[in-house]
Amino acid sequence: MAIEKTILSSSDIERIISDTAGQVVRDFPDMESFAIVGIQTRGVELAARIKEKIEKLIGKPVKNGTLDITFYRDDITTRGKLPVLKETLIEFNINNKTILLVDDVLFTGRTTKAAIETLMAFGRPNMIRFFVLVDRGGRELPIQADYCGHKVLTTAEDLVKVRLRDTDGVEDSVVLVTEN
Numbered sequence: 398m399a400i401e402k403t404i405l406s407s408s409d410i411e412r413i414i415s416d417t418a419g420q421v422v423r424d425f426p427d428m429e430s431f432a433i434v435g436i437q438t439r440g441v442e443l444a445a446r447i448k449e450k451i452e453k454l455i456g457k458p459v460k461n462g463t464l465d466i467t468f469y470r471d472d473i474t475t476r477g478k479l480p481v482l483k484e485t486l487i488e489f490n491i492n493n494k495t496i497l498l499v500d501d502v503l504f505t506g507r508t509t510k511a512a513i514e515t516l517m518a519f520g521r522p523n524m525i526r527f528f529v530l531v532d533r534g535g536r537e538l539p540i541q542a543d544y545c546g547h548k549v550l551t552t553a554e555d556l557v558k559v560r561l562r563d564t565d566g567v568e569d570s571v572v573l574v575t576e577n
Contacts, residue, residue: 498528528544
């Protein structure tokens, strides 16, 4: 029997986004050479929210983009079903930029690796920093988040479900699903 436990509420997620935006502005005062890139799907919505908060703090627009990492995944041939392609849109030169890469959940590190490879196909940023809403442990690759909203230890069988209002049409939350 599956047990669902809410580990982040809507207000928790809002606080994490606000805190992260403030920290990013403190860490990177030169926003002219800064951009945010969200990993499809929920990383895009989280990136948009962080971008909005940063823009309110600095009073200027921030460059942003989206990444679909499908063709850079190392498990594309073993997933069993055809991937659904989503938009990759980077309409600015990433060379010499500081990029904040945004995703919802960090687990094995393979998605992040694929995202970095996808991003590097567009040029050579000065620096890539990584935000993740939830780090669930279980890394297979030496990848860590620079900004992390919440850490929770899970098993490979557990699920971490991120639900966001614009993507999923429900109130924001993060739920840990475990088998009893």
